[in-house]
Amino acid sequence: APAGSLNIGLGGAVTTIDPHFFNATPNQVIAHCLFDRLTERSPSGRLEPGLALSWKAVTPTVWEMKLRPNVKWSDGKPFTADDVLFTINRARNVPNSPGGFSGFLRDIAKAERVDDLTLRLVTPAPAPNLPAQLAFVAIVSRHAGEGASTDDYNAGRKTIGTGPYKLVKYVPGDRVELERNDAWWGPKQPWQTVTFRLIPNPAARVSALLAGGVDVIDDVPPADLPNLSKNKAVHVASIPGMRLIFLALNFKAKTGSKWATDTDGKPLAKNPMLDRRVRLALSESINRTAIADRLMQKTAVATGQWLPPGAYSYANSVKVPPYDVGEAKKLLAEAGFPQGFKLTLQTPNDRYPNDAGVAQAVAQMWSRIGVQTTVDARPWNVYQRERDDYMAALWGWGSPTLEAGYLLSNVLETPDKSKGHGVFNFGNYSNPQLDSLTDKAMSTLDDGTREKLLVEAVEMASRDVAMIPLLQMSNFWATRVGYVMTPRMDERTLPINVAPEAAK
Amino acid sequence: MNTTSEAGSDLQAAAACGARRAEVPIVEMQDVSKVFAPRLGLIEKGVTKLGLARPAPAVHAVQGVSLALRKGRVLGLVGESGCGKSTLGRIAAGILPVSSGRLMWHGEDVAHMSAKQRRRGRLRTQMVFQNPFAALNPRMRVSDIVGEAPRQHGLIDGPVAPYVDEQLRRAGLDPSLKDRYPHQFSGGQRQRIGIARALAVKPDVLICDEAVAALDVSIQAQIVNLFMSLRERLDLTYLFISHDLGIVRHLSDDVAIMYLGRVIEEAPAHEIFSHANHPYTRLLLEEMPRIDTKNRTFPLVQGDLPSPLAPPSGCHFHPRCPFAFARCRTEKPLLKEVQAGHWSACHLNDQGS
Amino acid sequence: MTDIIDQHAPPRSDVVLDVRGLKTWFPTRAGEVKAVDEVSFSLTRGRVLGLVGESGSGKSVTGFSIMGQLEPPGRVVEGSILFGGRDLTTLDRESMRRLRGKRIAMIFQDPMMTLNPVLKVGTQMIEAILAHDQVSKAQARERSTAALAAVGIPSPAERLSAYPHQLSGGMRQRVAIAIALLHRPELIIADEPTTALDVTIQAQIIAQVQRLVRELGMTLIWITHDLSVVSRLADDVAVMYAGRIVEYGKAEDVLNAPRHRYTVGLIESVPSRNRPGERLRQIDGITPSLLALPTGCAFRTRCDAADAQCAAAQPLRTHGTHSHRCCHPVAAHEALR
Amino acid sequence: MISWIGRRVVQALFVVIAMSAIVFVGVNVIGDPVQVLVPPDATQAERLALIHQFGLDQPIGRQYLAFAAAALHGDFGRSFVFGQPAMHVILERMPATLELAVSATLLAVVIGIPLGLYAGLRPRSTMARTIMGGSILGFSLPTFWVGLLLIMVFSVQLGWLPASGRGQTSLLFGVQWSFLTWDGLHHLLLPSVNLALFQISLMIRLVRAGVRETMPQEFIKFARAKGLTETRVIGVHVLKNIMIPVVTVIGLEFGSVIAFSVVTESIFGWPGMGKLIIDSINQLDRPLIVAYLIIVVAFFVTINLIVDLLYTALDPRVRLEGRGN
Amino acid sequence: MEPAISPVSDSQRALGAPETPWRRFYRAFTGSKLAVAGLVLFVAIALIAVFAPLLAAQNPYDLAQLDVLDGRMKPLTKASSGALTYWLGTDDQGRDILSGIFYGLRISLSVGLVSAFIGALIGSSLGLTAAYFGRRVDSVIMRLVDLQLSFPTILIALMILAFLGKGVVNVVIALVIAEWAAYARTARGAALVERHKEYVEAAEALAIPSAKIIFRHLLPNCLPPLIVIATVQVARAIALEATLSFLGVGVPVTEPSLGLLIANGYQYMLSGEYWISFFPGIALLLVIVSINLIGDQLRDVLNPRGQE
């Protein structure tokens, strides 16, 4: 590739250029290049100023933000608070959008312009996570975006951003070509042109890298990591990610089902998952390290919670559950299953990295303590259908806010549609104590106090084995020699994080 | 060929039953026609109506033919290829439905019969086919080929095997060969199997559609002789379709000549061969191959067979007829009795009177 | 044995075709099929030979042997085919090709199958001309038109652009004959060309061929199983049975005074030689397999007069121009009733 | 002719109606598109809004009728995922698939016919046996496995050809094509070989069978009896007769080439309809699935039509016999 | 011309020992060494499949016998338990590839054979019926065929999966739905030719019921092309199952067919752990090639022109 140009092979599919149409990582990657956000994440996950230079809560329910001055849109017009107001409105109302962005703006009841560079956001309740959530919403210009449809963005007609790059061409399913925005307010970018090529097939992606067709690939297939790491022509970059693979258990059923039977195949009289000892046995019988190291080839690490160590609200007291077959068998016997039982573990087979493989490995291990486990792997679209009835199911959860509360309120809180609690709590785990602790933490603005509360909640959930956390996924990139990539916790593959390698 | 009569009693009973109604023809076709038209869907019909496409051509294979098969007699049906002989034969056998006209079996209109009656009637009119290689199912043993239908229709009282043996023997085949497949037989033998199959359901009428045409000369005589002896023994009625005038003359009591879907002359055999009336018949007789014809130069017969898709107007034969005149081109000649029992369709007959 | 024929052979210069002791065999898994065994005949210019015999007696194989178009694994095992002084059995492929269609032509039985259904009549005629003569396409077209006219096809120029299926069976056979005549070959082999046609059309074709042969002075082998056709057309008749010529002679001799009992049976079983309504005289039994021919006379298993003598090899016996392979020949006077 | 085209179109309509109905019901059975598309943390209200927006709150019959009514006006709905008119999304991807399918078919013709001819003319030769053995392989190996091997060998081991994507494209008739640039051709080669492998084998077999069937025909004997050279006999008489089934099968198989491009496209990252339909099925993007199927049916009908026209051109007999049964 | 009329050979048959069609078939089939090799190979494979539980060192479907720690072992390594040697290595779950192939053969073969058989049954019945009755019946059935042919198999498989859940049986159902049309078309084509032969007319004249005509007269005579198609379709079904597994809608992950083994190993192909995918691929290749060899010879034997 000619100097100053960067080719990136993306595993995911870019489905649109409209930054508010569909929230998927590849779309976010493109939006990240073309637009800026009020707040930004550093590669390691720190919250940093973006188009907003600073923010503070003037009252518990009002955030005030100071905007960056002298920012220009790529067509030369100045950026003002008006654009932000327009964006907040637009992102919630994109026609035909399958959604995805209103969640980040859910906490904003009202947005007010104070002056050209000052903004007030009113929330119905204290919303400590709002600045973090705003790191997901690309700010688009009012003058170009008014009345603009998704098609207009895709065609590049209205794709006016303040970001480091400008759109040259978008070929659906194939590629996105960008060129440098020399007027960007940030540091000067080394790449004159950037091309994202969509290469969903992992092997093809790797061979494209090896063949020199692309300089950077994301989503490196685990199987290739050992070889790529050895390869002198390639660098591998990795960072622990924010995505957790866990097993959700069924707390809703009173009895067993076709998916939880005694050893003769008759549904169990009592739902075994309601017994903490069973849950603990299931958790302790899993050799997480083996799965992470052997099966996942170190693309994941064993975990007992859902954030990487060192992250905000990480509970140091909660360790990776010990792998102890003897203890697990004992617990099972205590719970009244000395003979074990039969269980079906559900898993998608096209959603998370090696999802079905992980489920099988878990099933192996469960079978060894007498829980004869069958794995039922389904494509994601079919997998969803019966998700409320699964006895044990494998899911993944990312915490984009990089704090524990996001998972607590969505995955572990008692489901409550009106409050929007527990939307991902398909097993119906319900612990009033945990609920109130979570609610309290989520309305506490003070970071220190909030962290304490969150850690307490994490400890409580793990004591009760509310779910079985398995793996914390790491993010991997590979670049050709001559390119260095600063890995990002949020999985995005951004040209601003790629630099030419300093000659040695 | 042994000709000793040893017909079973049941067959005699059947024959007797037929005799009582001797006056009524066993099979009678009244003004039957058969049109083969490509099936038109709704859309084609619409499009054709709108004049966007030409209607697909229809073949008038048989046009207004009336023929009767009388008890115990042999009717020879002669005509050139494609003139509708087979079609007429299949209509008589009840395999093909008529497009118009009436088919009567024993004086009863087939159209008014119940399905069961029709099945019975159909059994009593059997066919022997031209091609001894296609007419037998190659994947069935001879015993099944012959025995299937009588078993299906419960015509056998006792065990099947002796019955099948009897049928084979009667057709001049060694019953010990009955476990073989058709491909293990010669053409003549196969034709005998076909005959045994037809006779196994005790029909009154046998429709022989060019039944000896595909056979070698020396075998032809064997089969013709078999037909003759069977007729005597079983009091059968034949519709004998052939383009070979020699064989027809040898076998038939009456002869009908067909040309392009129409019967143009019908008369007792000796009458036809001595006093042919229609120019076409005379032409046929003229060209009839005879072994004693000496090496000679002959006059050329004019013209080719017209296409049945677009038959000539008026008398179908007029383009080839040496005597054709204006009326032949426009008016279809009707069958008229020129002698007692001798019918002919030619405008020339009107001129004479 | 061939020398017997040689005695009667007309002066050498006039002999167009001389087949001597031809043996064409097909090796098969079940054994050697002797489709043609010791066949000899010769033809002088302008004569018509009727080759008669029932199905499978080796008539077509004889024809294809002459054309050099045997289907593998068939091959000429022995004998010679002298044509214009050259032995065709020793000719290389290219020389044989030059001969085919140019000096020897063949017409096949089924007019529906002999013309390529997807090529226009004109194409098929013109290519036949261009295969041998270096003329322009226009000239070839002209010659084709003339050839079609010669066989009695109306508006021949238009027919050239017709496809075979647009012609009736008789027309197609006439086209095939026209193609055979394009180069005015010295020898035409007609393999049952009228069997598939109707009586009236058959008569037309026979008449036309006869006329053309006479006018152009060509030599003709007419293969058929129909004795009545032969009686109209042929100067000489050869009757084949199970791969051998069992009787050979002038047409009137063979047909009126047959000597071999097979020939007699054939003639007598024709309906017109029988009284209507009576049983036809028939030859009982069936033709033996070429793989398991009885020794001696192949016909003896079906012959009333057969005795031990017939099991011996049957040489060709000759009486004047009339020869046969039968040790109990029918006396000339009692031949036919 | 016109009536026959009319019948084809009406039949195609029936197929489309039946198929879209099946898809409507089928997609509903498979799963809920909203659950697939919506972010995991979406609230109930957001879900409901989406359901309403997609019209999924209506009874399935009503949804279908609405679709049908709109379709009559040329509106086949908007993709759930792309938010664009479904037909537009498909048509945008169609050239890539077409290009792949056509080049695969071309390869099949260019390679398959000569090999088949050879195998048919010299059935007993070693070469012919090798060809036939090879064609068994081409027939037998699952497309995806061959695709992987191709990538392994030619992209990874040898590094000769790119493993993925369309490469540089260039504009012709307002559409981007790969075959117009050198780089594009490079990218096109592996996937089209992958896709063509089955077709090549099929073609070899078909041609061989055709040759074996045609050679013993009387008219071939007659052609030889005319003294034609072997080149002309085979090149004209045999070949022209073989072309009829070949063209028919190419036409019929063109459909399955497009269907099988699903696999090839997903392996080679070829941005065509096939990959799109897999993604759409995974995401239960019903309007896209329906639009895809409509396009495919339209393809089938058009191809069959062209095949029949070619058939008429090649085989003069069908003209007279008409098309009715 | 009647190509078959040659009383010579006929009489020979009539006189010689009666040779049953089967014996003739046997003789013709064994004419090709390659085909016999194919048959032997196929029988061997079938035996392996049948006796897989006895032959395999490990039950690859019993998760308790697998150990993730033994995952991706090279060929010829010993298991960490010491109980067995992984002759062909292991996959990422620690499944012995050789045992996996033995068991996978079982699944692949039975899926292929069963689906081809049922497909043949349904498809040829419909095809024959269409050809025999013609007209409306024909139109309806042939439109169904069209419908099937323009429907991506993957979509069918997904719907089946959604309706009935995952399982070998459901894969078979999906394959049957994907395959019947080929049989229907073939049967119809063959039957259209047979239908107008005189023996069918004779059966009609003998008032044999339609069902009997279809199944006793037409079917046996349409068998040759159907048998040939069936061999191709068995191979196709096996390959299709593999493809479905590759796309994630095939057999259950814990009971891998050959196709699923290949699909699972596919990600390791580039990284040098070739054996996971390669050996099952070879096994699949052998199966399909052996079936095709047999099918090829059948095609030649059953084609009347091809004999001798």
Ligand SMILES: Nc1ncnc2c1ncn2[C@@H]1O[C@H](COP(=O)(O)OP(=O)(O)OP(=O)(O)O)[C@@H](O)[C@H]1O
């Ligand atoms: N099933 C059919 N569909 C369409 N046309 C048919 C059908 N059967 C017969 N015909 C046409 O009807 C006409 C008469 O056919 P038929 O078979 O009765 O003639 P034929 O006198 O028996 O001729 P042949 O001597 O050749 O057997 C022919 O033109 C033929 O093409």
Ligand SMILES: Nc1ncnc2c1ncn2[C@@H]1O[C@H](COP(=O)(O)OP(=O)(O)OP(=O)(O)O)[C@@H](O)[C@H]1O
């Ligand atoms: N390719 C071949 N392989 C084996 N045997 C053959 C082959 N061709 C012909 N024969 C045998 O040669 C013998 C003579 O065949 P031929 O075709 O010459 O007979 P024919 O007299 O022309 O008969 P028909 O009147 O039926 O045309 C037959 O018994 C036939 O079985």
Ligand SMILES: [Mg+2]
């Ligand atoms: Mg007829």
Ligand SMILES: [Mg+2]
């Ligand atoms: Mg012959």
Ligand code: NI
């Ligand atoms: Ni309207």
